[in-house]
Amino acid sequence: MMLRLNLTLLVSLIASALYLVQVQYESRRLYTEIERAHAEARKLEIDRERLQVDKRAQATSARVEKLAREQLHMRPATPAITQYVTLKGVAQERAQ
């Protein structure tokens, strides 16, 4: 009787030990995976920041002004060539 109990315990101990190893391995594997995902996220974030700067650099007033003037032959708007429209609601608001 005692022997059977001991044997059962031994078998379950070995099984649980093996399972522990398996779980540890799995957890580390998953951890690596999540680390890789984090790194990827960081990299994407950096890329986004970089692209935003690039986009901004392409759209600075200096560049827009130069392109508009030289390539598109535009000139700054002056009140002489601007039609001003006041919305009714706004006009009332201002009057108050």
Add this chain to the structure above:
Amino acid sequence: MSGRVVAYSSSPLLASRTPVWRSKFIVAGIALGFVALAGRAAWVQVFGNEFYRKQGEVRFARTLELPANRGRIFDRNGLLLATSVPVPSIWAIPEDVEQGRDKAKLAQLAKLLQLPLPELMKKLEEDERNFVWIKRQVDESTARQVAALDIKGIYQRKEYRRQYPEGEAAAHVVGFTSIEDHGQEGVELAFDKALAGKPGSRRVIKDRLGRIVEDVREQVPPLDGKDLQLSIDSKVQFFAYQQLRDAVVANKAKAGSVVVLDVHTGEVLALANYPSYSPSNRQNLTGAQLRNRALTDSFEPGSTMKPFAVSLALEKGLVKPDTLIPTAPGRITLAGSTISDSHAHGDLTVTQVIQKSSNVGTVRVAMQLQPREMWELYTQVGFGQRPQVPFPGTVSGKLRAWKTWRPIEQATMSYGYGVATSLFQLARAYTVFARDGELVPVTLLKTDQAAPGIRVLRPEIAQEMREMLHLVTLSGGTAPKAQTMGYSVGGKTGTAHKQEGRGYAEHKYRGVFVGIAPIDQPRIVVAVMIDEPSAGRYFGGDVAAPVFSATVQQTLRMLGVQPDMNVKPQIVVQAVEESI
């Protein structure tokens, strides 16, 4: 092969008796072995445990620094003015570089990094150190080519570099950081603490391949720096800078500054200086380029001071706008010194004194004031006081205590000599006229609320003064060139001899214009200073007023302010010369 075959079971050796001590010896030996093992186990597990645990950790546990992002700087519309982007830097472990074998590759590396080969070699000579920067912050494509060379002992790592999309137009406001990411100038320095952030750290276990498999303890997350939103409007900033640059170049001037303030909120919409610099390429920078003149240079403002003394006289009821002031013969002698106008005018009303910028008229009005009253007004509008902006190197200007004033000094101070101010202070002081007598606190950070002002003058006095300032820009005034299309403007010119040593330089001037627009419902104050114009014209009305005009025109359009005048073709009228 020869000899008898003996079966194992009948081997005589089996029959021989072995002595008992031999088996006992073996047993004892094995037992001793176990004892040694147990002892060792006890040592490792119990007594020396701490040591071995540490040794183990050293081999697989690593502390990683988690870098914090430096805060970004935005303009009032959320456009980027500064941000950090990681860029590769090249470093080396000199010991590991095999100079003999990789000679050709190292030459290629030097060429890629645009370093002279001897310099590169010198860096690699430093055997003592196991870390040496080869070149910091190179661009991505260079880094890829370096990586492709695959030289032993040469490595890369990411470093943060600040990017400034607006470049030189906003350089003085935004400033820049050092290669170590600390603020050096401008807002980067002024708000360095808030922007900087705090790096975090984590302790991890790495496996054989260098992959992270476990966190040993709780992470300390990095605290990113705070983002800043400035009051600067990058479009206004750019146009103001562009106009200023063109004017400085056209007038062959030494330098120039322009300040644009929002009258309602006290926000600085633009603050530009020329010469400027490109923040991303700071080699061979000179002090002249770096100086944020609008805040750090004080000068004698000349005639732009006249409205203050005159409005005080109006406020005290000493004169009225139509009071006649005799200015003939264009000279006045006070305590042995003579003050003169560039043109003799005869009798002028107080309004005309401002419009034609008569020194004699201003002095006659100002001498009716007490020195203390004048000093109080000057102090209230911020002269001699450091502006409340957190900017490095901001000057307070110069305003002496009234008790030490001699009459001649009171006279010269009324038209802007013997008192010094920065352009920024001057612009702010003019908010008194723009805000119906209230001085507005200025800010570099965006706010949405109208700032409460401090009352200095009665509203009707400020309105009267605005009317006079408006006349300055009309026919018969000193600055018709300040006119804009569609918007009524008002302002005051100033042309001052530059101080040199103890006296005044004969042919060195400073042209200034400070103005308000639109004049009836002021929205902005614009101040322009051109230092040493030397292309023939040097009056504030000639060199600074056109910059004012163009800046006002663009700024009001961008702010969506509707024109308050009928638009008709404008005729530039003949200007009178102002007094210096």
